Amino acid sequence: MNLQQFRYVQEAVRRGLNLTEAAKALHTSQPGVSKAILDLEDELGVPIFERHGKRLRRITEPGQQIVRTIDAILLQVGNLRRIGAHYTGQHAGKLSIATTHTQARYFLPGPVAQLRQLYPQVQVELHQGTPDQVARMLMDESAVVGLATESLLGHEGLISLPCYEWHHVIVVPEGHPLASLARIGIDDLALHPLVTYHPTVTGRSRIDNAFAKARLHPEVALEALDSDVIKTYVRVGLGVGIVAEMAMREGSEGLVAIPAGHLFGPSVSRMAFRRGVQLREFEMRFAQLLSPLLTDSLLQRALHGEPDNYEL
Amino acid sequence: MNLQQFRYVQEAVRRGLNLTEAAKALHTSQPGVSKAILDLEDELGVPIFERHGKRLRRITEPGQQIVRTIDAILLQVGNLRRIGAHYTGQHAGKLSIATTHTQARYFLPGPVAQLRQLYPQVQVELHQGTPDQVARMLMDESAVVGLATESLLGHEGLISLPCYEWHHVIVVPEGHPLASLARIGIDDLALHPLVTYHPTVTGRSRIDNAFAKARLHPEVALEALDSDVIKTYVRVGLGVGIVAEMAMREGSEGLVAIPAGHLFGPSVSRMAFRRGVQLREFEMRFAQLLSPLLTDSLLQRALHGEPDNYEL
């Protein structure tokens, strides 16, 4: 039994039981992967994969447990490296952040710049995706920190902590009739075609809920993953935009932002980590830049302690 | 980085940072152990052990974390084997039980015999010791199941589940004045020299508490780890014995047992496991023989879930 075998099994599972793919991903030969896995199965006395002739078809029942256990082992092995890096005072390294467009564009520039000031040697790597992709990137360790508004909660295997609260705003071109209303109601809004986020991102669910609660079914003219795209289409008159307030801080010439917190309520952006992961020094500092009230000890407790929603 | 290095580090810690001892325990050469550990330290970039010249003096701060992580890894590696053994339907193997004398002598014979009937191939190995030793044996995996009355609770890293409740009894030779009393009070008892358990075992603390509460300070003529020893000394007239009721079920000729539940209250014997350990089929069955209300799923939850005192 050895760590290499574990890596091969893990990668095989991640690549959909395709050993050829797994071998490629791990920069090794396919027969080597095959042999290692067979050896492990032999040693444990049970097959991990169910084979149909010579292809892997699915994971056996004991295989499920074995894969879970292997994941846990490799997470800890990764932690050993991280402990080393932490104590060598490595102020160099790569910080991989998985996040959504809105966060990457409008919120992260500040914290990232501050981090680079503290640790000039740290290389920042941004992975953009939907919140679900963010969660997946954390789980397979392509990223260490995740940042998003939705769907990070409820992921077993991830822990998440609140970063900041924000509200939606309504975006219209200058001179639009809605811009002159004293106070916009949900029904005023429902009269116009809407341009807003794709259902998977950035608090879209709060928008849907608000309309559903008022029994309104507004026309959604366009859905986008991206605040800038939304603003662009509002500018050309496609409809009324609803975006996160952060998205209006810049590049909003010719547009008017109208507060809409009273319509959709507050949203909370959260950072997330894989549960049980060991953070390096600069990763901890970065977490604190994302959420200044966060202490090292609270962070440690959250990462290694009980599953819970940690509120500050 | 490899599993062998982890085993060497773990054993080195267990043997008080003596690599020579660790090598012996692992049936390998001392230089091999030394080299492997140095290699690991080199790879992680931090020393695990603080060296004074050429001896290991203590564990460094990062070393503490590394050792903890290594323990977790090796526990899971052990679990892989156990998963294999579980699914190969291995009805053979060794069941290592760590327990105290009273349990081994008076309670375990039943469950052990039943287990052997269910799994005739299973070899049972009994490790006897004080409750603290029981806990230690579970932690370093010389035993899988522990059974004792005290001090298994409050051990971080162990989970324990109740098995059965019992009471103390007073033991006197036939014809002893106490034997004719209608109801014995704690003050009656305090008039006689006592023969009972050593402070570390089998509910001795409940005995001490009862006397302390009544502000009595009886003379303790003899303390023993062993109910049979106590009975022997009672027989020769050394004093009045206090033992667990189970200990009077046999081999009590010439002695009288007087119920003393009203004096010392109930005691609960508990089984214990190392937290996170994967049990084999016959180990689970054995746990159920110890505590018939225990279900597989409750057991799984207890072993892998939240730290908690699981009461049935």
Place this chain on the structure above:
DNA sequence: TATCCTTACGGAATTCGTAAGCATG
């Protein structure tokens, strides 16, 4: 001086890549 860790070195075992074989879809 006895204990105990590190370094040095050589043989043995393991690992890993290439080539060939064979089953599936």
Place this chain on the structure above:
DNA sequence: CATGCTTACGAATTCCGTAAGGATA
């Protein structure tokens, strides 16, 4: 017949034991 897993085999590497060196208590 293209994809994809397994088997076979040989070279390179790693592992691990013995022997020697050096530091502490």
